[in-house]
Amino acid sequence: MAEKPTIDRAVRDFIWNVVEIHSQIEEIHKSWAELLGLTEPQWLILMAIDELDQGSGVSGIAVASKLRIHPAFVTNQTKKLEATQFLVREPSPDDARFVQMSLTEKARAEISKLSSKREALNSALLEGLxxxxxxxxxxxxxxxxxxxxxxxxxxxxxxx
Structure with missing residues (x-):
């Protein structure tokens, strides 16, 4: 019978650790976004596009699914990112009703400028692993x- 309280405590500890990690990573994302003059959701959208794009762009639905957010929010924010020249939105070659998005060279250059800071952060974040x-x-x-x-x-x- 002592097993159940031990597992329950371990699960609660795990959940609180995840909450703490999520909170800290959210602050990190906010910092990266601010360095580029973006909001945190816009930064995450750029990171999702960068992660998902295999060379032909990525759909808003794929980005929304990756980030677990509503596709309409992705559409709204990607229009703003397009206006700032961080991404390009083009009709899908398969179905013109849908849009494929890709990062611009400007976005890639700005993200690249952060690479040494991101490497240092990753080292600090994963120290000991x-x-x-x-x-x-x-x-x-x-x-x-x-x-x-x-x-x-x-x-x-x-x-x-």
């Missing part, structure tokens, strides 16, 4: 993310 430890951690976090999506779905449908 070698590549094998980081790979192990990322595999476990991927599993927890998948399980949390399933648990959330079960809770919202009344299965839990």
């Amino acid at each position: 070698d590549q094998a430890s980081l790979d192990y951690l990322n595999k476990r976090l991927t599993s927890i993310a998948k399980n949390s999506r399933l648990a959330s779905q079960k809770l919202s449908t009344g299965a839990l």
Whole structure:
């Protein structure tokens, strides 16, 4: 019977650690955004486009899905980013009703200027973790993310 309280405590500790990490990473994103004269959501949209673009642009739906935000918000913000020349929005070659987005050279240059600071930050953030430890951690976090999506779905449908 002592097992349940120990697991419950470990889960609560894990959740509070995730909350703390999320809060700190949010502050980091705000700082990066401010350096480019952007809002935090705009910075995250640029990072998602950079991550997802395989050379032919990326859809707003893919960006919204990656960031877990509403596609209309992505559309609104990407229009603003286009006005500041941080990204290009072009009709999809497959279906002109949809837009494909890519970072501009200006955006890539501005992001590149931050690379040494980002490398230093990453080193500080992950101090004490070698590549094998980081790979192990990322595999476990991927599993927890998948399980949390399933648990959330079960809770919202009344299965839990």
